[in-house]
Amino acid sequence: MFKLPRKTLTNLILACFAVLLVFNFLSCFKNPAQKLFKPQLSFISLVKRELSGIIFYHRNMLQAQRLQNNVDLLRWRLFELREIAQENARLKNLLNFKHKSSLRLVPARVIGRAIDSWSSSVVIDKGKYNGVRSGMVVISPKGLVGSIVESMDNTSKVLLINDPNQGISSIVQRSRQEGLVSGTLGSNLIMRYLPDEAQIVVGDVIVTSELSQAYPKGLLVGRVVNIGREFSGLNRYALVKPIVDLSSIEEVLVIIP
Amino acid sequence: MRNLFFLLTIIILATLGLNWPIFLNFFYCKPDLLLIFMVALVFYTDFKTALIFGILAGLAKDVFLPWRLPVNTICFGIWSYLIYRLGRQISTEENYVRLAVVLAAGLLNNFIVGLQSVSAGNIIPPGIFLRNLIIVSVYSSLLSPLIFKLTKKIAA
Numbered sequence: 001m002f003k004l005p006r007k008t009l010t011n012l013i014l015a016c017f018a019v020l021l022v023f024n025f026l027s028c029f030k031n032p033a034q035k036l037f038k039p040q041l042s043f044i045s046l047v048k049r050e051l052s053g054i055i056f057y058h059r060n061m062l063q064a065q066r067l068q069n070n071v072d073l074l075r076w077r078l079f080e081l082r083e084i085a086q087e088n089a090r091l092k093n094l095l096n097f098k099h100k101s102s103l104r105l106v107p108a109r110v111i112g113r114a115i116d117s118w119s120s121s122v123v124i125d126k127g128k129y130n131g132v133r134s135g136m137v138v139i140s141p142k143g144l145v146g147s148i149v150e151s152m153d154n155t156s157k158v159l160l161i162n163d164p165n166q167g168i169s170s171i172v173q174r175s176r177q178e179g180l181v182s183g184t185l186g187s188n189l190i191m192r193y194l195p196d197e198a199q200i201v202v203g204d205v206i207v208t209s210e211l212s213q214a215y216p217k218g219l220l221v222g223r224v225v226n227i228g229r230e231f232s233g234l235n236r237y238a239l240v241k242p243i244v245d246l247s248s249i250e251e252v253l254v255i256i257p
Numbered sequence: 258m259r260n261l262f263f264l265l266t267i268i269i270l271a272t273l274g275l276n277w278p279i280f281l282n283f284f285y286c287k288p289d290l291l292l293i294f295m296v297a298l299v300f301y302t303d304f305k306t307a308l309i310f311g312i313l314a315g316l317a318k319d320v321f322l323p324w325r326l327p328v329n330t331i332c333f334g335i336w337s338y339l340i341y342r343l344g345r346q347i348s349t350e351e352n353y354v355r356l357a358v359v360l361a362a363g364l365l366n367n368f369i370v371g372l373q374s375v376s377a378g379n380i381i382p383p384g385i386f387l388r389n390l391i392i393v394s395v396y397s398s399l400l401s402p403l404i405f406k407l408t409k410k411i412a413a
Contacts, residue, residue, distance in 0.1 A: 016331055034320065116289065119324070190380065
């Protein structure tokens with residue numbers, strides 16, 4: 001049925017090679033393409049946000065009331081913590097501790113999501129002009145979001161932590177047990193390479209490890225929801241629910257080292 | 258002028274794909290609008306136009322994916338050619354045949370993309386693999402009449 005003439009087949013193969021050649025120069029192609037998409041992506045995300053604000057007005061109002069209560073409570077706690085922090089700083093000075101520099105953050109807005117279901121990434125509205133470079137870590141006030149995989153002039157692509165291409169060296173906060181957290185495209189992450197005697201239980205908090213070259217130590221990743229044994233029987237694995245709701249994330253912070 | 262409209266449609270569909278509303282996601286899956294457009298082009302335009310814009314649609318998709326291999330660009334070109342050949346062997350005038358073609362193209366495309374991801378060493382649980390394979394393809398084929406209508410209007 002699909003018997004191809006030799007000439008057509010040669011043309012097809014040549015076309016494939018041409019496409020591969022184009023992709024060798026992809027970076028010079030991607031930049032103008034993403035520049036072309038940025039205005040309408042920004043506009044649509046704005047319209048979407050405003051429309052959802054109107055449609056879900058009642059729900060948002062109740063949510064705002066609940067959050068306001070939380071804010072009042074947290075403001076009080078913050079006041080207490082500020083006192084403790086000041087006391088801590090004074091004591092550190094006394095003990096001659098080295099001053100650890102705080103993180104420099106660039107806020108960015110999500111203007112696009114993954115175009116297919118085989119990857120988990122978002123496009124943000126900050127790029128090289130704002131100091132954002134490939135490999136930088138992206139967080140939200142709640143915890144780790146992902147890392148920059150590609151940075152254009154005005155936009156950047158963020159690979160979220162639930163993408164299978166992500167690998168984050170992490171530890172269990174309570175027992176300091178190490179493991180590798182990677183995405184599964186589902187709602188949970190998977191923490192692998194846990195030995196049989198690993199001290200890990202459901203509910204444990206997972207944070208980034210200091211072994212990770214890419215991520216700063218101590219960033220909140222998620223909470224263990226299930227523990228199982230790998231198919232090989234050699235190791236155990238843990239399913240981790242990300243702290244950040246990655247499906248509806250709208251604003252992120254890029255850590256500038 | 259017609260070609261300009263095709264290009265514009267690719268930009269609009271890619272933008273829509275990137276900004277697909279979450280409440281329209283079906284089991285965390287969104288339809289592959291550019292794949293439907295590629296199939297529609299084969300049905301409503303000549304082969305050369307369909308192939309060129311099909312490859313461009315694949316390219317627009319690959320630009321926004323995190324991996325470097327242009328798997329959609331290559332696949333879309335191949336699907337354009339195969340659907341064109343299929344159209345010469347059987348009648349694709351009936352709507353249900355066209356839906357079946359979109360479903361088949363969706364299944365094949367998703368299977369190849371998924372296989373490429375798995376062969377790169379990524380762990381994708383079988384349930385999620387099947388979800389992405391079947392639901393995306395079915396969702397795409399169900400939405401295809403809308404894009405067929407649009408393509409037909411532009412091509413006319």
